[in-house]
Amino acid sequence: MAGGRFSKQAAPYLNFKYLNPNVSPGSLGDPTEQGAITTAPSGVTGINQGLQNLPGDRIILDPMSAYSLQNNNTGNLFTGTYRYVNTRNNSTSVPQRARACFWDLAAVANNNSTYLSDAQYQVNSDEPANIGVVLMAGVFITSPTAGNLWWIQESGKAYCQFRGNNFGGNNLTGTPAIGCGVYLAAASNANNNTTVGLFDVLVGANSAAIFTANSTTGYSTIDQMMTRYVGPAELLPSNNNISLVDLEFKRGAFRW
Numbered sequence: 025m026a027g028g029r030f031s032k033q034a035a036p037y038l039n040f041k042y043l044n045p046n047v048s049p050g051s052l053g054d055p056t057e058q059g060a061i062t063t064a065p066s067g068v069t070g071i072n073q074g075l076q077n078l079p080g081d082r083i084i085l086d087p088m089s090a091y092s093l094q095n096n097n098t099g100n101l102f103t104g105t106y107r108y109v110n111t112r113n114n115s116t117s118v119p120q121r122a123r124a125c126f127w128d129l130a131a132v133a134n135n136n137s138t139y140l141s142d143a144q145y146q147v148n149s150d151e152p153a154n155i156g157v158v159l160m161a162g163v164f165i166t167s168p169t170a171g172n173l174w175w176i177q178e179s180g181k182a183y184c185q186f187r188g189n190n191f192g193g194n195n196l197t198g199t200p201a202i203g204c205g206v207y208l209a210a211a212s213n214a215n216n217n218t219t220v221g222l223f224d225v226l227v228g229a230n231s232a233a234i235f236t237a238n239s240t241t242g243y244s245t246i247d248q249m250m251t252r253y254v255g256p257a258e259l260l261p262s263n264n265n266i267s268l269v270d271l272e273f274k275r276g277a278f279r280w
Contacts (some may be wrong), residue, residue, distance in 0.1 A: 026167045031084050036108070036175070037076040042095040043106060043122075043175050044166040053111070053172025079173065080145035081108045082244055082276070085180075098166055102268075104180015105276045106268055107162060110146040114169025116215035119164045122185040122266045123221030124208055127159040143228055147176065150215045157208040158251045163221075179267055179276035181258060184223045188264030191218040193198075199228030200261040205267045210253040223254070223269065225261055 040047060045192045054077075083106050085093070094101040094244035097122070111119055112128050119125065131146035147161045149170065188195050198204070204227040209221035226249065235242040255273065258268040 027154075031082055031105075036081075036083055038093075039183070042098070043093045043101060044095050044098040046095050046097040046166075046171050052166060053168035054174055055172055056109035066095075071117045077108045077173075079108060079143070082106065083175075098184060101165060101177075102181035104271070105178050106165070107145070107178050107271040107272070108173060108175055108176050109161065110144050111168055111170050111171050111184060112146055112148045112150070114149055115150045115170050117149045117220045118170055119168050120185070120217075120221065121164050121167050122183045123149065124157065124163055124223070125149055125161050125221065126155075126157060126183075127161045128152065129155060129159070149221060151211055154157075158252065160208060162273070163277060177271070179271045179273040182271050183266050184254075184269045185221070185266050186261045186263065187222040187224050188262075189217075190264045191222055192216070195263045196261065197224050197229045198226040200225045200257070201227060202257055202260050204257050204260065204261075206254050206257050208254060209251065210252065223261070225257065 036043075040052070045052060045086060053061060053220075085101070085103060087103050089101055092099040109125075110131070111125075112131075125147040126149075128144070128146040128148040129141065129152060131141045131144035146211040149164075151157050152159075163182050164183055165175060165177050165182075168174035184206065186200075192211070192213075194209075196197060204225050207224050209219075209222040209224040211222070212217060231245075234245050255270045255272045258270055261267045
């Protein structure tokens with residue numbers, strides 16, 4: 025059966041019981057689809073748990089379902105859509121909870137023009153060259169091992185890490201407020217583990233140098249705002265902190 029089902033009917037198979045398990049770094053996620061089977065006849069290899077989850081599968085959780093699948097030691101989960109994805113095994117950065125991840129346009133042999141690349145449903149914790157943050161796939165709800173498969177949140181109420189002086193020296197661009205628009209920050213060094221996948225606010229920022237006469241800068245800024253917008257802040261964002269954002273469902277489409 026092909027992956028990428030809009031909403032799988034069966035409960036997700038979870039090696040770790042929770043969608044956001046609290047396990048030691050380097051051991052989180054499924055090394056193979058479903059993860060290795062716990063027991064197998066001697067000499068038999070390559071067995072998995074029956075392919076109940078396929079790359080690209082989405083589940084839609086109501087409040088009680090999200091609550092039942094959360095590990096309190098990691099953090100709360102909320103209503104929204106979640107997707108089972110591959111993570112790039114040779115990213116420069118490492119996946120981190122509450123950071124954005126991005127569709128990998130070169131998932132197979134550096135070729136994004138065939139269906140094989142899309143069929144991997146692979147995400148990159150780096151901000152990919154040439155496309156940057158435009159194709160945001162969702163946010164990491166935990167910190168899976170790069171190269172493994174695991175669940176990300178693509179829409180709904182989600183924890184997002186905001187930029188600040190602890191992350192490359194840049195605080196929030198605008199003045200944070202509950203209900204203000206939230207945007208992808210876009211790192212200047214797209215592979216820097218400290219700066220990638222962060223979020224920003226723009227309301228109240230000084231725009232005098234951008235919207236000037238006889239300049240193309242304003243149009244470029246508007247274009248970036250449209251492609252980097254993710255949704256409204258549900259709680260007050262602040263420098264360096266994780267806060268709740270309502271990720272719009274347009275981020276739940278593939279690619280949008």
